[in-house]
Amino acid sequence: xxxxxxxxxxxxxxxxxxxxxxxxxxxxxxxxxxxxxxxxxxxxxxxxxxxxxxxxxxxxxxxxxxxxxxxxxxxxxxxxxxxxxxxxxxxxxxxxxxxxxxxxxxxx
Amino acid sequence: xxxxxxxxxxxxxxxxxxxxxxxxxxxxxxxxxxxxxxxxxxxxxxxxxxxxxxxxxxxxxxxxxxxxxxxxxxxxxxxxxxxxxxxxxxxxxxxxxxxxxxxxxxxxxxxxxxxxxxxxx
Numbered sequence: 645x646x647x648x649x650x651x652x653x654x655x656x657x658x659x660x661x662x663x664x665x666x667x668x669x670x671x672x673x674x675x676x677x678x679x680x681x682x683x684x685x686x687x688x689x690x691x692x693x694x695x696x697x698x699x700x701x702x703x704x705x706x707x708x709x710x711x712x713x714x715x716x717x718x719x720x721x722x723x724x725x726x727x728x729x730x731x732x733x734x735x736x737x738x739x740x741x742x743x744x745x746x747x748x749x750x751x752x
Numbered sequence: 753x754x755x756x757x758x759x760x761x762x763x764x765x766x767x768x769x770x771x772x773x774x775x776x777x778x779x780x781x782x783x784x785x786x787x788x789x790x791x792x793x794x795x796x797x798x799x800x801x802x803x804x805x806x807x808x809x810x811x812x813x814x815x816x817x818x819x820x821x822x823x824x825x826x827x828x829x830x831x832x833x834x835x836x837x838x839x840x841x842x843x844x845x846x847x848x849x850x851x852x853x854x855x856x857x858x859x860x861x862x863x864x865x866x867x868x869x870x871x872x873x
Contacts, residue, residue, distance in 0.1 A: 689797065700861060744796070
């Protein structure tokens, strides 16, 4: 099973600032099958990024993903008020499909 | 917009059973694999089970293997999760999620709002 470790656990930033979230895998993720999901309190998760760098439908361009192998990054170029949430990375390169423990992006 | 609506959650005693349902709409259900993903209150996400479009491929997390059974009825646009021998650690919100692929490839592109299962005596 691939274990995903996200850092930092919490990111305190102001609107307009840049957010950089990290996800490290315990072994190489096949074909960069790495996704990022956003979850707001009381809501279901929403797919943001798949294939490490492809934006999902209707996801704004301020969200970008990068990385390969075992190291992946989600970048939010300029935080909007609606971006304060928990972000999970998830690998779908090998079953069982696993998630990181999440990074909370909170308002500073 | 894709819609997934779960039901069937509730309070159940340890060792008992519960059946969850998920009704899909606004997309062609049998063109996609489907999954169940759970989240204990205040915790992270855990994949539970997945099923391909034609039910030919089914997979489970080790934590539920032998106790949970996933199934689907394409004629009724519905996904199910039969949960037997429930344990307190199964307490969680259970989300129905669509796979971006026809096979159960593990990429969840749409999620339902979830149904809460509480296992307690």
